[in-house]
Amino acid sequence: MEHNSNSIWYKLGLFFCWILNISPVLHISRDEEFDSISQLTDLRISILSLPWADKHLYFISRTKEKGFEIFSVLKISNLQSPRSRKELQECKSKFSELTDDASGIKSQLRIDFLKHKSMDCQNSINTLNNKVNSYIAIALVYAGLCTFLFKSLLKLPVSTISLVLWGVFSLSVIFLINVLVLLRRYLQVKGAEKSMFSSFKEFPDWKTLAEGIYIDWLTSQEEQIAAATLVKNIEKYFIRSVALSSVLLIAATLQPHSWFLTKPLDRNGSDTKFVLVDHEGNFSSQELLNLSKSLSPNDKVTFIYSSSNNLGKATTAFTIKALELVGKNSTIELDDTLFNTKLLIASMEEQQ
Incomplete structure (x- = not known):
């Protein structure tokens, strides 16, 4: 079913689903976007959803493809599994079937093209690395804010509002833990399969060199996609955690007396x-x-x-x-x- 993404009703529906995507209860998401949502197709509707690092836990959910599920786990690796060595060898075999002339001009052109594409991948990875370095520095400062909020909440009297704020704080901490685990996972993305150019050492020609650069470009592309997915989720969890902590900061420090007024004691005696x-x-x-x-x-x-x-x-x-x-x-x-x-x-x- 096609939708007009420019219609006001479609945008309102997308905004409504985006709000529910933030909530862990009555959660709406898309598996293809790893629990994010940017379009109203192939939605997953869940009674309860809990994010945990590089996976999402769904309780009592429904998708068009799988129907109803009592419990389901969605992992990033399930969506973007890297090519195996066998698959890379198949790609290399298909690339080697491309025709070349005696002087290797076509292979040289392919090499120039692949170098350009590889440079784009590397530039993108460098940008992501800079973002991650910034998030690591911010996370260290932000952890101090969470400690301050924890101490502030401990001083609040027991009430319905304070219990709600404790729940909000717990959700914010879960998002922060997800950020830290994903940052660690990001630093482990560097294990992509690379060409050792062993064939080029034995048969040094333009075509063999192009095959090696082609394999490196494929693996760099996979590394870029995996890194971009991780950074996207790091940003998502970071924004949500900071937003919840901002609400707590206002509630627990700026207006403590007006939010947590205790009722006067009933005078049953004298x-x-x-x-x-x-x-x-x-x-x-x-x-x-x-x-x-x-x-x-x-x-x-x-x-x-x-x-x-x-x-x-x-x-x-x-x-x-x-x-x-x-x-x-x-x-x-x-x-x-x-x-x-x-x-x-x-x-x-x-x-x-």
Whole structure:
């Protein structure tokens, strides 16, 4: 079935499939593009898809060619397996059947053409090598950002949003691991079969030389295609990982208090406690907000801290002034051996 790729409906459909291609749930992809998608033909629809380095894992998927599958694994090597030595020998035999003149002019022309094509392959490989070197340098810095995000998420209270962010972080780390494994795989692409020019050593003529250069061009072409596929997937996973980490960076650092507000404690009794400064000496503006919301005209607040806790004393004075608790507060100073030296607790009690 042919599609008009310029129609608005086709482009909308492609955009919708591209969105689902990013999601691991209800995933849409093309095996021919190694889980990418650039056209709406031969699609694979999966309930769940997990990327893992140079392979993709599909759970409960369907393709036009294979139908329904409970579990399927797609590998890059399945799509782009290199030519075997036997296949290269067949290509060489077909090339040797080409006619040549006595002076070898045709072979020289073929050599010039193959040199030009080989140079194009090598230039492309050099460009890919430069990209990979840049990605390696960026990955080292980016790993530090992931460490920072991990530490930031550890500080978040348990909530539905924090669990979602942990899931996003896990997916971002999976993408980063895929990048690192593919970078390692890229460095192993250099094992292509090359011509040793043994025939040329025995029979040095233009035609034999052309055959050797032809084999080298075929293997260089395979190396270029394999390297380009790896770099394409490295870029894809890198962009997705960075995009997810950017969302986490905004959620976990720029807006921590507005995204993770905890509800005020229900006052089932006459006493409610608020941790204004925790065991590590971190002031909680959220707890102060909860205290202010819970106060009523008949409430009295008792501040509890250790005798050497200067931050607790200063925070107490600030809270009394900010919440207008003059005449409605009391303080309890405990010995450092009996109470945490950084902790400040505000205990609210309804006056009888």
